[in-house]
Every structure is written in structure tokens, then in C-alpha cells.
Amino acid sequence: MERASGWLRYGFVAPALALLIAFNFFPLAYNVVLGFSDAELVGREWSAVGAKNYAHLFAEPEFAQAVRRTALFVCLAVSIELALGFAVALALHRRFRGRDALLTALLVPMMLSPAVMGLCWNLILDGNYGILNQVLASVGLPEPQWTTDRDFKFASILLIDVWMWTPFMLLIALAALNAIPGTLYEAAEVDRAGRWTVFRRITLPLCAPLLGLAALLRTTDALKQFDLVMSVTGANDARTQTVSTLLYQVVFREHHVGLGSAFACLVLVLVTAVATVFTRYLERLRRRPA
Amino acid sequence: MRLVRLLVLGTYALFALLPLLWMGLSSLKSRADTISPSPRVVPVLAEGTAPDSLAFPATLSAYGELAHAHAGAEQSFWEHLGHSAIIGLVSTLASVVLGTLAAYGFSRFRIAGAKDWLFFVLSTRFMPPLAVVVPILLLYRRFDLQGTHVGLILLYTVFNLSLAVWLMKGFVDEIPRAYEEAALVDGYSRLHAFARIIVPEARTGMAVTAVFCLISAWNEYGFAMTLNGNGAVTVPAYFAGLQGNIQGMPWPQIAAGALLFVAPIACFSVLVRGHLLRGVTFGTIKQ
Numbered sequence: 169m170e171r172a173s174g175w176l177r178y179g180f181v182a183p184a185l186a187l188l189i190a191f192n193f194f195p196l197a198y199n200v201v202l203g204f205s206d207a208e209l210v211g212r213e214w215s216a217v218g219a220k221n222y223a224h225l226f227a228e229p230e231f232a233q234a235v236r237r238t239a240l241f242v243c244l245a246v247s248i249e250l251a252l253g254f255a256v257a258l259a260l261h262r263r264f265r266g267r268d269a270l271l272t273a274l275l276v277p278m279m280l281s282p283a284v285m286g287l288c289w290n291l292i293l294d295g296n297y298g299i300l301n302q303v304l305a306s307v308g309l310p311e312p313q314w315t316t317d318r319d320f321k322f323a324s325i326l327l328i329d330v331w332m333w334t335p336f337m338l339l340i341a342l343a344a345l346n347a348i349p350g351t352l353y354e355a356a357e358v359d360r361a362g363r364w365t366v367f368r369r370i371t372l373p374l375c376a377p378l379l380g381l382a383a384l385l386r387t388t389d390a391l392k393q394f395d396l397v398m399s400v401t402g403a404n405d406a407r408t409q410t411v412s413t414l415l416y417q418v419v420f421r422e423h424h425v426g427l428g429s430a431f432a433c434l435v436l437v438l439v440t441a442v443a444t445v446f447t448r449y450l451e452r453l454r455r456r457p458a
Numbered sequence: 459m460r461l462v463r464l465l466v467l468g469t470y471a472l473f474a475l476l477p478l479l480w481m482g483l484s485s486l487k488s489r490a491d492t493i494s495p496s497p498r499v500v501p502v503l504a505e506g507t508a509p510d511s512l513a514f515p516a517t518l519s520a521y522g523e524l525a526h527a528h529a530g531a532e533q534s535f536w537e538h539l540g541h542s543a544i545i546g547l548v549s550t551l552a553s554v555v556l557g558t559l560a561a562y563g564f565s566r567f568r569i570a571g572a573k574d575w576l577f578f579v580l581s582t583r584f585m586p587p588l589a590v591v592v593p594i595l596l597l598y599r600r601f602d603l604q605g606t607h608v609g610l611i612l613l614y615t616v617f618n619l620s621l622a623v624w625l626m627k628g629f630v631d632e633i634p635r636a637y638e639e640a641a642l643v644d645g646y647s648r649l650h651a652f653a654r655i656i657v658p659e660a661r662t663g664m665a666v667t668a669v670f671c672l673i674s675a676w677n678e679y680g681f682a683m684t685l686n687g688n689g690a691v692t693v694p695a696y697f698a699g700l701q702g703n704i705q706g707m708p709w710p711q712i713a714a715g716a717l718l719f720v721a722p723i724a725c726f727s728v729l730v731r732g733h734l735l736r737g738v739t740f741g742t743i744k745q
Contacts, residue, residue, distance in 0.1 A: 176648055176649075177563055177566075177567035177568075177569060178563070178569070179563075180559045180560060180562050180563030180567070181559070181560045181563035181564060181569060181575070183556050183559065183560070184556045184557060184559065184560035184579075184619050184622075184623060185560065185575065185579075187556070187615070187616050187619065188578070188579060188582055188616060188619055188620075191582075191594075191613070191616040192582050192585065192590075194593060194597070195590040195591075195592075195593040195594055196590070198592075198593035198596070198597075199589075199590070199592065199593055202592065202593070252470070255466055256466060256467065256470045258463075258466075259462075259463040259464075259466040259467045259470075260467060262463075270467075270471065272727075272728055272731050273471075273474075273475060274470070274471065274474050274475075275727065275731070275734060276474075276478070276724050276727060277474060277477075277478075278738075279673055279720075279723050279724065279726075279727040280677070280720045280723060280724070281676065281677035281679070281693075281694050281719065281720065281723075282677065282679065283677070283679035283694035283695075283697065283698050284677075284693065284694050284697055284698075284716045284719060284720065285477075285716070285720075287697055287698060287701070287712060287716070288477070288480075288481050288484075288712065288713060288716050289477065290707075291480060291481070291484050291492065291709060291713070292477060292480060296493075296495065297492065297493040297494060297495065299480060299497060299499075302495075302496065302497040303497065306497070331473065331474065331477065334470075334474075335474070336738060339734055339735055339738065340735065340738075340739065340743070343735050343743055363459075378743065381739065381742065381743070382739075385738075385739065388583075388584045391584075391586065392586040392587070392588075392680075394586070394587070394588055394679070394680050395679045395680070395694075398679070398683075398698060399698055399701070402701070411586070411588075411589075412586050412587075412588040412589070412680070413588075415586075415588040415589060416588055416684070419588075419592055420684060425592055425596075428592060429592055429593075432588075432589040432590070432592065435586065435589045436585070436589050436590075439584055439585065439586060439589070440581070440584075442584070443581045443584040446584075447577045447580065447581060450580075450742060451577075453742070454742070
């Protein structure tokens with residue numbers, strides 16, 4: 169580390185940090201102010217209304233409902249993607265011809281635009297002209313209305329999310345598997361350990377730290393779920409309402425900026441809590457000898 | 459065990475790749491064939507096919523249609539793709555430049571509170587766009603930035619800085635300090651050494667970082683639809699905006715446009731496949 173160069177060193181980091189501070193603290197502070205106001209999306213006049221918006225948030229069940237549904241979505245999406253990604257990684261771990269090409273192809277979905285791909289999934293899931301139901305019909309199975317039936321639409325969004333993000337878990341799980349020294353498996357073989365014992369005592373514990381990182385990264389991302397819901401059911405659907413789509417509904421459809429900002433403040437507190445857990449975990453992970 | 463492995467891989471590969479194949483097939487259909495009640499799976503080069511046949515006449519007309527504005531829209535797909543390209547490329551360039559400078563600063567100097575700053579930088583990534591967009595919208599209204607290229611470029615640049623700083627810090631950390639020290643001893647100034655030694659050495663890292671910044675700017679939807687609903691509409695916001703269209707969804711054009719829209723990203727992800735892991739984990743896992 170150098171002591172010389174004086175203020176120049178701050179010159180390197182200052183532009184980036186200044187932009188980040190401006191674009192993060194300004195919205196946070198302004199959200200807090202707006203949250204105590206009756207501001208509307210149209211018209212510039214607004215006045216302070218005290219904690220009225222917050223009272224409304226706790227009185228109306230739809231807000232708590234959206235938080236619960238987002239939490240449910242995150243839990244289900246992250247655990248299904250983790251389990252599936254890990255399973256595929258185990259199947260893909262051993263080398264074979266064409267493995268790298270297959271892996272590259274399998275990773276493509278996570279790079280694509282969720283809003284656009286969510287829209288295209290309607291061509292598969294639509295109850296009438298979707299290919300999924302046409303295939304189900306041809307083998308005599310029932311044909312649910314995947315995107316409009318109240319019992320199925322949440323699961324449909326979950327399915328698209330699993331399609332998009334399992335590759336992410338697969339990628340990290342493979343890295344974790346590759347990092348396990350082969351000598352451990354050889355030692356286990358000498359000890360005549362069974363397959364299940366090897367998996368439970370060697371593979372799983374050694375993969376755990378990276379899988380934890382993957383799960384946390386996905387969690388912070390899934391909390392923002394907005395694009396897929398918008399492309400499958402839209403913002404005003406009680407069965408699929410997430411925190412982000414409810415914010416959209418309140419602010420941009422109903423024009424209640426004050427109420428939306430108050431809700432945004434509560435959401436940001438929750439997100440900050442998750443982010444703190446994440447950064448702590450990352451710090452601990454980095455301190456371990458690699 | 460071998461059988462189980464094959465089964466898992468085969469099933470998953472179908473699940474992952476068939477939707478992409480279906481998108482490709484749909485882009486070759488007429489609108490009637492995309493919403494036909496019986497499955498249309500096999501493209502054939504014929505004028506017409508029987509109503510209940512699995513085959514459908516393949517046509518490239520959807521790709522041609524992309525040049526025309528769809529009913530209710532003002533601009534054609536290509537113009538929206540242009541907006542996406544301008545916003546994506548300029549913001550990527552800005553993020554990589556600012557990110558590399560900051561990464562160099564954090565990598566080489568003793569910065570007060572460096573660790574806290576870095577975690578602050580990372581945590582900005584976790585903000586849900588919809589929770590911060592209202593103040594930004596009000597600000598942009600005042601400065602006439604709503605519906606402009608500049609507005610989204612600025613926002614995406616900041617949004618991607620977290621990724622750029624963290625990824626580039628990993629890459630700069632790997633460049634031996636001795637290189638620039640030699641240059642400094644030779645009388646280079648600090649800035650000169652940065653430009654002549656670090657930038658060329660960090661080329662690969664900058665390219666990888668650029669690809670990941672471009673991908674997230676290219677795909678972004680929340681800010682794009684709320685801030686640029688009118689004017690400089692990017693492709694994701696344009697396509698999503700077609701929902702509820704009075705003439706029904708132009709499915710073949712959507713499939714064709716989506717394919718053209720995601721193709722560059724798919725190519726880029728193949729190009730950086732050796733660095734994918736780093737990219738998606740903010741450089742915390744290196745391989």
C-alpha cells in the first residue's frame with residue numbers, strides 16, 4: 169500500500185462513489201419525505217399528512233400479503249433452483265464428449281431478458297394456443313389454464329423463474345464440485361465408504377459455502393421479482409402480487425406517490441436487512457483460506 | 459448411476475432448450491399458426507398445410523414485419539433496438555471506465571474505510587428498481603430527462619457500477635504491482651503508469667466486465683418501463699407494452715424480435731464463458 173500520491177488516490181475512487189451516493193441517498197431521503205405526504209403522480213402540490221400512509225399500509229391487508237407472497241416466492245424459487253442446479257451439476261460433473269458445449273448451451277437462459285422471455289413463455293403456457301396444453305391434450309391429460317387459473321398462475325411464474333435461474337445455481341455448484349480435491353474421494357474409497365456416506369460427508373459439506381453464496385445472491389435478486397409477473401399476469405393480480413408489482417400498481421396505476429413511497433421505505437428496510445446478512449456472509453467466506 | 463445421470467441431464471436439457479427452440483419456430487409462423495388450436499410443430503416449405511396437420515408453412519415475413527411500426531406503436535422494432543443499443547453501449551462504456559478507475563484506487567492505495575465503501579458499492583445492487591424509481595422520476599421530470607437516452611444511460615451507468623467496481627477490482631488485484639512500480643521509478647506519473655501499464659494489462663478484465671454490464675443494461679425492464687414509457691423506449695419495455703394491444707399480440711414478430719434481441723447476448727455469453735462464474739458472483743469466485 170502506498171502513502172504517496174496524496175489526494176490523487178481519492179481522485180480514482182471519487183467519481184464512482186459520488187455517483188453511487190447521489191443516486192442512492194437521494195432516492196432514499198426523498199422516499200422518506202414523500203412517505204409522509206399525500207403526493208400524487210400528477211400535479212405538483214402536496215402537503216404533509218403525518219403517519220397516515222403508514223397507518224394505511226398496516227390497515228390494508230394487500231401490503232402484508234405482497235410481502236408474504238414475495239417471501240414465499242423467494243423461498244420456493246431459491247430452494248427449487250438450488251436443488252435442481254445441484255442435481256444437474258452432479259450429473260454434469262464427470263467429463264464426457266460434448267460436455268463443455270452442452271454446459272454452455274444450458275447456461276444461456278440466465279443471460280436473457282426476463283421481460284422478453286416471460287412474454288415468450290406465454291406461447292408455451294397459454295391455455296388455448298400454448299404448446300404445453302396441446303401436448304397434454306394429445307396424450308389425454310387435463311389442460312389447466314396455466315396463466316389465468318387462480319391456482320396455477322403463481323406456479324407458472326415460479327416455473328419460468330426456475331427455467332431462467334437454475335443455470336446460475338448449476339454454474340456455481342459445478343465450481344464447488346470442481347474445487348473438491350480428488351484425494352478426499354480416494355481416501356474415502358480406501359476406507360470403503362458407501363456412495364451416500366461420501367456424498368453426505370465429503371461432497372455436501374465442501375460444497376456448502378459456495379452453495380450458500382449462490383442462494384444468497386439469488387435471494388437478493390428474487391426479492392426484486394417484477395419482470396416475470398408483469399409479463400404473465402400484469403401488476404393487478406391478487407394471486408401473483410409481489411412487492412415490486414404492488415409498488416407499480418399503487419404509484420403508476422393509482423397514482424398514490426405518498427403511499428407508494430411509504431411502502432418503498434418499508435421494503436428498503438427489509439432489503440437492507442437481507443443485504444446485511446449477505447455481506448456478512450461474504451466477508452466470512454473471504455476470510456477463509458481458499 | 460449412469461442411467462440416472464443420463465436421465466437427469468436429458469430431462470433438464472429438454473426443459474432448458476425447448477423453450478428457445480419453440481421461440482425460433484414461432485418466429486417462422488404466420489400469426490394464425492401461432493394461435494392455432496392444434497399444435498404446429500414442423501416447418502415445411504409449402505404454400506399451405508391442412509388445418510389439423512402438425513406442419514406449418516415456414517415464412518420469414520415476421521422478420522420483414524419488424525421494419526413496420528405495429529398498430530398502436532409509433533416506432534418499429536428496429537428503432538427500439540437502436541434505443542437499446544445506444545443506451546446499453548454508452549452506459550457500459552461509462553461504467554467500465556469509472557469502475558476501472560475506482561477498482562485501481564481500491565486495489566493500490568490505502569483508502570480510508572475501503573472495506574465499508576466496497577460493501578456499500580455492492581449493496582446498491584440490491585435496491586429493487588420499483589422502490590427507488592419514484593424520487594428519480596420526480597427528479598427527471600424537473601430536468602426533462604424522462605423518456606431520454608441520457609436519463610437511462612445515467613441510471614444504468616450507476617446501476618452497473620457495483621458490478622464494474624467489484625469485477626475490475628478482482629482483475630486489477632491480479633496485475634503484479636512491480637509492473638507499475640518499475641514505470642514509476644522510470645519517471646512515469648501515476649496517471650501515466652495507469653494508462654500505459656494497467657489499462658493494457660486489464661484488457662481482458664475490462665472486456666469481460668463490459669459484457670456483463672451490457673447484459674444487465676440490455677435486459678433491464680423496471681426503470682425502462684417506468685421512466686421511458688414514452689420516448690427512447692428500449693426493447694423489453696416495447697414488447698411488454700404490446701400486451702393488451704387491441705389487435706392481439708403480434709406473436710410471430712415478438713418471437714422474431716426476441717430472437718434477434720437475445721442473439722447478441724447469447725453470443726457474448728459464449729465468448730466470456732470462461733469468466734461466467736466471476737461475472738455472476740461479482741468476482742468473489744475466481745476460477
